[in-house]
Amino acid sequence: MAINKAIDYKLKVKPSYMRLIHSSAYEGPCRLGEEEQLTTEFDEKIGAEKYKMFKETLDKVYNKKYIEFLPSELITWTDQFILKNEELKKITDAVGKADLFLFDGVFHQFPAMEISENFKVPVGVIGCCASTDAVAGLRNIGLESYGYIDAEDANRQLKYMQVKHALKHTRALVILKNDIVSKGVLSTVTNLQNVTRDLGVKFTFINAEDLFDAMKAYTPEQKQEAEKTAKDILDSSEKSDMSLEDIEKSTKFFVVIKSLLEKYECNAFTMPCFEVCATRKFNDEFQCTPCLTHTLLKEMGIPSACESDINALLAMTVLMYLTRKAPHMGNTHPLANEIKLNESSPAGLESVPEIEGKDNIMSTWHAVQTRKMHGIDSPMDKFSIKAFTHSGWGATLRHDFSKDIGETITLVRFHPNGKEMLVVKGEIVAGAGENTTGCSTGIYYSVKNSKEFFKQMLNFGHHYTWVYGDYIEELKDLGDVLGLKIVTL
Amino acid sequence: MDNKIFETILKRKKEKTKLVKTLSQCSLGDAECLINGFEKYISNRFLISIEDLKKERNIIELAKIAISKSENLGLDNINYKDVKDCSGTTSSMTRKILLIIAIEKDFNIKFTDKESSEIETIEDLVKVFSLKRSNDVV
Numbered sequence: 001m002a003i004n005k006a007i008d009y010k011l012k013v014k015p016s017y018m019r020l021i022h023s024s025a026y027e028g029p030c031r032l033g034e035e036e037q038l039t040t041e042f043d044e045k046i047g048a049e050k051y052k053m054f055k056e057t058l059d060k061v062y063n064k065k066y067i068e069f070l071p072s073e074l075i076t077w078t079d080q081f082i083l084k085n086e087e088l089k090k091i092t093d094a095v096g097k098a099d100l101f102l103f104d105g106v107f108h109q110f111p112a113m114e115i116s117e118n119f120k121v122p123v124g125v126i127g128c129c130a131s132t133d134a135v136a137g138l139r140n141i142g143l144e145s146y147g148y149i150d151a152e153d154a155n156r157q158l159k160y161m162q163v164k165h166a167l168k169h170t171r172a173l174v175i176l177k178n179d180i181v182s183k184g185v186l187s188t189v190t191n192l193q194n195v196t197r198d199l200g201v202k203f204t205f206i207n208a209e210d211l212f213d214a215m216k217a218y219t220p221e222q223k224q225e226a227e228k229t230a231k232d233i234l235d236s237s238e239k240s241d242m243s244l245e246d247i248e249k250s251t252k253f254f255v256v257i258k259s260l261l262e263k264y265e266c267n268a269f270t271m272p273c274f275e276v277c278a279t280r281k282f283n284d285e286f287q288c289t290p291c292l293t294h295t296l297l298k299e300m301g302i303p304s305a306c307e308s309d310i311n312a313l314l315a316m317t318v319l320m321y322l323t324r325k326a327p328h329m330g331n332t333h334p335l336a337n338e339i340k341l342n343e344s345s346p347a348g349l350e351s352v353p354e355i356e357g358k359d360n361i362m363s364t365w366h367a368v369q370t371r372k373m374h375g376i377d378s379p380m381d382k383f384s385i386k387a388f389t390h391s392g393w394g395a396t397l398r399h400d401f402s403k404d405i406g407e408t409i410t411l412v413r414f415h416p417n418g419k420e421m422l423v424v425k426g427e428i429v430a431g432a433g434e435n436t437t438g439c440s441t442g443i444y445y446s447v448k449n450s451k452e453f454f455k456q457m458l459n460f461g462h463h464y465t466w467v468y469g470d471y472i473e474e475l476k477d478l479g480d481v482l483g484l485k486i487v488t489l
Numbered sequence: 490m491d492n493k494i495f496e497t498i499l500k501r502k503k504e505k506t507k508l509v510k511t512l513s514q515c516s517l518g519d520a521e522c523l524i525n526g527f528e529k530y531i532s533n534r535f536l537i538s539i540e541d542l543k544k545e546r547n548i549i550e551l552a553k554i555a556i557s558k559s560e561n562l563g564l565d566n567i568n569y570k571d572v573k574d575c576s577g578t579t580s581s582m583t584r585k586i587l588l589i590i591a592i593e594k595d596f597n598i599k600f601t602d603k604e605s606s607e608i609e610t611i612e613d614l615v616k617v618f619s620l621k622r623s624n625d626v627v
Binding site for chain 2: 020033036037039041042044045046047048049050051052105106127
């Protein structure tokens with residue numbers, strides 16, 4: 001059994017091309033031309049010609065990595081302006097199979113309207129002027145519909161639909177200890193029923209004791225996998241302060257969590273570090289921290305957030321599905337250099353010379369960076385292995401972020417109400433903490449206005465998920481599709 | 490109508506009648522005869538040179554050349570003139586379909602919509618045309 005990764009979900013699209021056949025050759029306010037091009041025969045042939053081009057466009061323009069087209073249909077209607085059942089049936093057969101019905105052609109707002117009104121399925125309409133006409137009409141009566149300028153625009157926007165449906169196929173495994181709200185993350189999303197209703201993300205909770213039992217039930221096969229994973233990590237690292245045996249204690253936890261994800265048919269993960277830490281199981285028995293597991297799951301395309309932060313987990317899920325990059329997440333705080341207080345020195349992340357005297361500097365840090373931050377399908381970034389604890393256990397992977405100075409990044413966090421996302425663009429000005437213990441590895445970066453960012457953080461919270469690149473505009477568009485309010489600086 | 494234009498149209502019509510006759514006399518297996526004949530037929534209809542037809546075999550592209558010549562435009566600017574109407578039909582598509590319909594009428598054959606859409610090049614035209622004619626013979 002394997003984990004069914006939602007990031008790989010393919011959007012099922014039913015494409016249809018609508019042609020209009022006039023019953024005879026006539027000119028008037030709706031059509032004009034030479035007699036030969038007003039004939040029924042011309043309409044039939046030009047319809048077939050354009051349908052062929054439509055199919056070629058489906059092949060050439062659309063990204064099949066995330067779109068799966070169901071068989072396309074040529075729908076015909078006449079100047080009686082009635083869509084006959086026989087024609088409509090060509091597309092209604094796909095109800096229940098397609099995530100979106102895509103229309104192009106002539107007067108194609110009408111089949112879109114018919115199928116949307118009758119079956120309440122999402123429709124996408126391409127081109128002038130059916131897209132704006134249909135979507136404005138359908139949205140006015142509360143029906144889900146999308147308009148696209150042309151095929152290129154449709155291809156771009158179908159990625160957002162893929163993210164929307166990938167979210168619907170996401171089920172997070174949450175380890176429960178004491179309270180649903182971890183004590184370090186009061187700003188988490190607490191109304192999970194709303195999250196499931198609005199975004200489709202589902203949650204499965206298991207008690208921490210079930211996790212401890214699973215660790216005890218470690219099988220020879222799991223041990224073999226943990227050994228191999230540990231060896232692969234050690235062999236590909238640039239440096240390590242840990243032995244293979246110590247790293248294997250952390251990969252054991254990763255393998256057990258993977259088996260729990262499989263068992264509960266989940267494909268996202270979070271757990272309350274503080275509360276589970278307080279059981280002393282990590283210290284006395286497992287000799288690991290969850291950090292490496294978060295890192296390795298994210299590298300596989302499985303969202304995995306620290307500290308039972310559902311809010312960060314949702315932000316990570318959205319960002320990961322949109323970008324196919326394995327994000328970092330961490331505590332975030334401004335340096336407040338503008339105010340020049342003694343307390344302006346960084347908390348949690350070592351100070352570095354590059355930030356001295358600079359304004360609008362933010363910091364984000366946690367020991368959960370990944371080697372796939374430039375893309376899950378890209379080559380691995382360079383990294384080292386560092387123990388989380390002073391006692392020398394708890395493998396974490398560390399990246400020297402100072403090598404990424406000047407790179408643009410995008411940070412995201414959900415609002416505790418689950419209905420808004422704060423998205424912020426920054427530029428890395430320094431890396432720090434590669435050789436320190438604990439959570440303290442991360443970045444300093446400049447933003448447009450750190451005071452404004454902090455004001456928004458007071459509404460959104462402290463853990464931010466980030467990836468390389470500028471995704472602000474994409475996230476704004478995605479927000480429209482997901483029904484989320486997007487807040488920017 | 491201007492006499493000169495009228496004479497040109499008449500001349501083209503006469504040439505076309507001759508071409509239809511010549512093409513009808515090509516044996517079904519004689520691809521060279523059919524290709525040469527249809528090159529002249531298209532040249533006559535689109536008002537483009539045989540040299541143009543030697544360089545470009547795609548009928549839509551040939552229609553674009555025809556439009557560029559009739560509008561005295563360079564080919565680089567053709568997309569400004571090959572405009573879509575309200576139904577998304579370009580001028581070059583229209584010319585291609587009108588060509589197909591003309592062939593149907595001139596040779597008393599009928600292409601299905603699918604066959605018509607699959608004719609992209611002069612060679613495709615000859616292939617589908619030969620198939621139609623051979624079916625008629627059978």
